[in-house]
Amino acid sequence: MRSILSMALCCLLTTVLGAESPGASLLAQGQDAYAKGNYLDALTQFQRLVSDPQTRTRPEPYLWLAKTYFAVLDTKNASQNLDYYLANFPQDPGRAEALYLQARILYSDGDYAHAIQAFGQYLDTSPTGDQVPNSLFWMAESAFALGHYEEAASLYTKIVQGYPSSFKWEASRYRLSVIDLKHREDELLKLLQWSHAESINSEEDFQRRERVYQQSLAAYQKKLLEMQSTDSGARVAALEESIRQKDLQIAALKSQAPVASPLSDQTDKAQTVKLLELKVRALSLQNALLQWRLSHAQ
16 A cells, blocks of 8 residues: 555656656756857747746746846847736745846936836845845946936945945946046036136226227317317417417527626616516416316316
């Protein structure tokens, strides 16, 4: 009786193993092809698994299909298989890896805002996972692509300070240098723009002052011409001529004055008085001319 039961159990195990062996073999073959970079062969094996009614209910083929499609840059099919996996196998141990892959697909498609959210979801799900430094790096790259340089710098700094053994460490240091250089370039650009604006303002101010000076000079020259062409101008010329004549008379009287002697004291006094009178009159005329010029200059 015991031997009969043993034989039946062996037959049952053989039957079960025989049923599972083809699926397990295909999965192993696909994984091996993927590891070697033979992605087309890997896709063939994984597609055979999801097309077989006996193995299509297993989560592994869909996750591996998504990984393989992503490896050949077919993000559309990768997303479709990944969405199916996440929706139908929420308790599978590979879920954390699937979340990371989903974020990578979003980044590859240029959907940086949603990629940041997806990487954040992975970090929340697996805060100590193997892909934490990579997730931080790709989050930083997404922020950098969006122009959020402060946020990106903070994420790169976390990698540099917290994950020195990560192969993203050197890339993060480089990105920090790029951001620092960009900040310096922005500051220099602002300074140049300010300097250029100041230069333009100074030039405009100089040109404005020059125009005012030219206008004032033209107006002054015009006023002088008008003075010379009016009766007032004639009066100025007459006064200047009168002064010149008086100066000549004074010079002539000086040259004709006799040498002083006791007999000629009265004559000298008379001539001196006359000379002084002429000089006073000349000074009066000169003063009148100056007053007129001053009043008209104002």
